[in-house]
Amino acid sequence: MIYPTIGSVVREDSRLDALVSQDAPIEVLASGFEWAEGPVWFSDGGYLLFSDIPRNSIHRWSEADGLTLWMQPSGYTGVTDYGAEPGSNGLTRDPQGRLVLCEHGDRRVSVLTAGGGKLTLADRYQGKRLNSPNDVVFKSDGAMYFTDPPYGLPNRWDDPLRELEYCGVYRLSPTGELSLLTAEMSRPNGLAFSPDEKTLYVANSDPERAIWMAYDVLPDGSLGDGRVFADVTAMYGVLPGLPDGMKVDQHGNLFATGPGGVHVYAPSGELLGRIDPGVSTANCAWGVDGATLFLASDMYVCRIRTKTRGAGW
Numbered sequence: 001m002i003y004p005t006i007g008s009v010v011r012e013d014s015r016l017d018a019l020v021s022q023d024a025p026i027e028v029l030a031s032g033f034e035w036a037e038g039p040v041w042f043s044d045g046g047y048l049l050f051s052d053i054p055r056n057s058i059h060r061w062s063e064a065d066g067l068t069l070w071m072q073p074s075g076y077t078g079v080t081d082y083g084a085e086p087g088s089n090g091l092t093r094d095p096q097g098r099l100v101l102c103e104h105g106d107r108r109v110s111v112l113t114a115g116g117g118k119l120t121l122a123d124r125y126q127g128k129r130l131n132s133p134n135d136v137v138f139k140s141d142g143a144m145y146f147t148d149p150p151y152g153l154p155n156r157w158d159d160p161l162r163e164l165e166y167c168g169v170y171r172l173s174p175t176g177e178l179s180l181l182t183a184e185m186s187r188p189n190g191l192a193f194s195p196d197e198k199t200l201y202v203a204n205s206d207p208e209r210a211i212w213m214a215y216d217v218l219p220d221g222s223l224g225d226g227r228v229f230a231d232v233t234a235m236y237g238v239l240p241g242l243p244d245g246m247k248v249d250q251h252g253n254l255f256a257t258g259p260g261g262v263h264v265y266a267p268s269g270e271l272l273g274r275i276d277p278g279v280s281t282a283n284c285a286w287g288v289d290g291a292t293l294f295l296a297s298d299m300y301v302c303r304i305r306t307k308t309r310g311a312g313w
Contacts, residue, residue: 001063003027003028003029004027004028005025005026005027005028006026006028006277006278006279006300006302007026007261007275007276007277007278007279008026008276008278009021009022009023009024009026009273009274009275009276009304010260010261010273010274010275010276011272011273012271012272012273012274013266013270013271013272013273015266015270015272016264016272016273018307018308019249019253019264019272019306019307019308020264020273020275020304020306020307020308021305021307024304024305024306025304026275026277026295026302026303026304027302027303027304028300028301028302029061029067029294029301029302029303030059030061030066030067030300030301031299031300031301032299033052033055033059033298033299033300033301034052034053034054034055034299035052035053035054035085035282035298035299036050036051036052036282036296036297036298036299036300036301037050037051037052037053037088037089037090037245037282037283037296038050038051038088038089038090038091038102038135038245038282038283038296039091039283039284039285039287039294039295039296039301040091040092040093040099040285041285041286041287041288041294042093043287043288044097045062046062046063046064047060047061047062047065048060048061048062048285048287048294048301049070049091049099050091050294050296050301051074051075051087051088051089051090051091051296052087053075053085053086053087053088053089053104053152054084054085054086054087055072055087056072056073056074056075056076056086056087056088056105057069057070057071057072057073057074057087058070058071058072058074058087058088058091058101059301061301071088073086073087073105074087074088074101074103075087075088075089075101075102075103075104075105075106075152076103076104076105076106077105077106078105078106081154082104082105082154083152083153083154083155084154085104085132085151085152086104086105086152087103087104087105088101088102088103088104089102089103089104089132089133089134089135089151089152090102090133090134090135090136090146090190090245090283091136092136092137092138093138094111094138094142094144095138095142098111098112098113098114099111099112100112100121100136100138100144101118102132102133102134102135102136102146103133103152104132104133104151104152105132105152106123107123107129107130107131107132107133107152108120108121108122108123108130108133109121109122109123109133109136109144109146109172121144121172122144122146122170122172122178125164125168125170125178125180128163128164129161129163129164130148130164131148131149131150131152131153131162131164131167132148132149132150132151132152132153133146133147133148133152134146134147134148134149134151134152134188134189134190135147135189135190135191135245135283136191137191137192137193139193139197139217139221140197141174141221142174143171143172143173143174143221144171144172145169145170145171145172145181145191145200146169146170146172146191147167147168147169147170147188147189147190147191147202148164148167148168148169148170148188149167149187149188149189149205150162150167151187151205166183167183167185167186167187167188168180168181168182168183168188169181169182169183169185169188169191169202169223171221171222173221179222181215181222181223182215182223182226184226185202185204185206185213186204186206186208186209187204187205187206188202188203188204188205189202189203189204189205189242189243189244189245190202190203190243190244190245190246190256190257190283191203191246192246192247192248192254193217193248193311194248194252194267194311195248195250195251195252195311195312196252197217198216198217199214199215199216199217200214200215200217200223201213201214201215201229201246201248201254201256202215203243203244203245203246203256203257203258204243205242205243205244206242207233207236207237207242208233209231209233210231210232210233210235210236210242210243210258210259211228211229211230211231211232211233211243212228212229212230212243212246212254212256212258213226213227213228213229214226214227214228214229229254229265229269230256230263230265230269230271232258232259232263235258235259235260236259238259239259239260239261239276240259240260240278240279240280240298241257241258241259241260241261241280241281241282242258242259242280243256243257243258244256244257244258244281244282244283245257245282245283245284245296246283246284247284247285247286247293247310247311248310248311249286249306249308249309249310249311250290250308250309250310250311250312250313251267251308252267252311253265253266253267253272253308254267255275255284255293257281257282257283257284257295260274260276261274261275261276261277261278261281261295261297262274262275262276262281262284262293262295275293275295275304277295277297277300277302279297279298279299279300280297280298281295281296281297281298282296282297282298283295283296284296286309286310286313287303289309289313290309290310290312290313291305291306291307291308291309291313292304292305292306293305293306293310
């Protein structure tokens with residue numbers, strides 16, 4: 001099948017040529033969504049799942065079957081209106097291969113069990129309800145890390161339902177203990193580990209401080225010193241988007257959504273270029289053989305072939 005294409009690859013450094021061809025097409029696999037997010041690839045089934053947050057749904061796409069509605073509701077199961085972003089956001093797979101969801105409306109991180117039901121993994125910290133879990137990753141030891149900004153609350157930070165006085169980054173240990181790792185970021189969003197898991201990257205989706213932080217991961221799984229890995233505050237409003245979801249390739253290069261698409265950074269922090277579909281891009285995910293990068297870009301779900309592979313492939 002021939003898919004329509006959008007956008008372009010923007011080269012800032014010759015090192016990008018070893019990762020992504022400048023003429024690589026950005027193919028539109030499906031469109032018509034309100035805000036696509038959280039793509040995750042299932043190699044054992046050959047399909048992609050992704051959220052449409054405003055429509056409280058998860059869709060499934062495969063080369064063989066195309067697009068189908070896979071789950072609705074996905075993130076809010078109440079009976080009253082719950083604002084503009086009630087659905088699931090970030091999706092990933094746990095060490096057992098099960099789907100893990102960040103649910104805005106139900107304000108929790110959950111896992112889809114073998115019987116098709118959901119089990120809550122985290123919904124409160126020290127007795128107070130989480131804001132609206134946004135993105136989630138697992139460390140190789142089975143610990144789960146997630147971010148908790150207020151974007152899923154009907155009135156965001158100013159919502160009377162909010163119980164916490166900060167937006168945190170959390171760790172759920174393999175034994176079920178939830179700990180707050182940092183509350184210093186105003187709007188923590190996407191997150192990803194370096195291949196050696198010694199660094200945790202966290203996006204801050206704040207127009208006034210649009211940055212990616214890099215934190216040292218300590219032996220006990222907590223976070224040590226943090227540093228600003230990259231700052232794109234000056235790009236906000238010039239190009240569409242903010243720091244959001246991200247992935248890392250096997251060489252430690254960071255593929256991070258931000259103003260103007262997916263920013264590709266060397267591990268040392270230099271910007272190598274951008275994969276720019278021309279619209280705000282919320283998240284990305286490796287799939288197929290690990291060299292295909294799927295993009296959740298506003299109303300589109302896209303893909304681009306790369307010359308690298310995702311970490312762990």
